[in-house]
Amino acid sequence: MSEAKKYPAPVTNPETAAFWDAASRGKFMIKRCTTCGEAHYFPRAICPFCYSDKTVWEESSGEGTIYTYSLMRKSPTGPYAIGYVTLKEGPSLQTNFVDCDLTTLKIGQKVKVVFKPTDGAPLPFFTPV
């Protein structure tokens, strides 16, 4: 069902436009602070950990593991699995798991990013490796 789903286009704003530009080129970006060295997601101009404004874009490997998930059994667009992925680079993020048997998901499972089209920039999702 999730394949047929229509996803909303990101609104975007000056702070996050570079993320969506990169997504359009198939690149999954995170932000890293050059002052404290910490990576974060979703991207902010000011580091949420040390409040430095020296944050830079970095391409993520797009690889991570499932931290948790929940399979929503019913919705107007069919079942879907929401969860959090912990990226190799450290930050965890909210996503949906797609292109797989949703009933076999496991905490700790390795996943990688896949982009799904919208009427605007594509959105990142994750699928088992």
Next chain:
Amino acid sequence: MTIKGKAYIAGIYEHPTRHAPDKSTAQLHAEVAKGAIEDAGISKDDVDGYFCAGDAPGGAWPMVDYLGLNTKKLRHVDSTETGGCSYIIHLGHAAEAIAAGKCSIALITLAGKPRTGAMPPRAAGAEADFESAYGATTHNAYGMCAMRHMHDYGTTSEQLAWIKVAASHHAQYNPHAMLKDVVTVEDVLNSPMISDPLHRMDCCVVSDGGGALIVTTPEIAKSLKKPLVRLIGHGEAMKGPRGGKDLDLTYSAGIWSGPRAFEEAGITPKDIKYASIYDSFTITVLMQLEDLGFCRKGEGGKFVADGNLISGVGKLPFNTDGGGLCSNHPVNRGGMTKILEAVRQLRGEAHPKVQVKNCDLAIAHGTGGLLGVRHAASTAILERV
């Protein structure tokens, strides 16, 4: 500076309705305001502080006008919005305002009709583009917490089910409860899976309704006729994924609001005779009991099992009105009803079958927002004087 003992809950009212298609939301606010004012034995013209949250149509100033509050006297307003725990936060803020002399009789109202019609969506936060497409709902946001709690601590669906079983034991005595049937662990496990690992009976009801409180000074409370119930400790806190660093969905902001409230009150969880714990889902209760210190982190499953939350049976009677799991969940916000049942217990006005003997110390605790995403928590410790 402390609010310990500086404010008393002198009036309470819970709307008996669970389905109100024939009433307006503002009308429900007025009905609960009237109920709490009459319970306290004051006049609406005495109210000089008003507190409401996102459920109040138009916010504070349209409500103050609609309710006909005395604007020559009204000198303090607060429309802090933190979802379901807003009203527990309001209680603390009312005590702060009373302690500072900014008002002397505060009215707090909650009302709405999610059973009659869908609630308006929340305003988008900065995360919207990065999260809204993924369909976080209450069910799956709490499901994600339960899934990780089970993974890390071995918590089971059977243990979660005991929370619903205890609530149902209490609800059978509440004539207004939506679900009055006593259920078993098997009933919960056999109910349909909604969002793994939460079954339908792990979820609270959707109901119309509301509730209200009158909070006042010790002097005014003592001049009124109701049993004396005062606030002796209060805490509030917030938690979110914070840039995705060290994500841990097995604890809530209650881990901060709880100790703040207990420290102010000068008591420990062992002293509590009755606990109102927001039960949007069974997992909400289990995590809050751990976070508040009623048991160690990860031991909530063992703590709630075998009827330990049933009044007269277990060590910690909880939600003796049937709670959100069985009685009501007005406006999808459980904080107000948690305070109301705690006050009934302290007054000795709970149903005789669930009334806790010598109930002199109670806790009312709630969360607001989505536990697995971003949320607030607030803790109130109440004492019968």
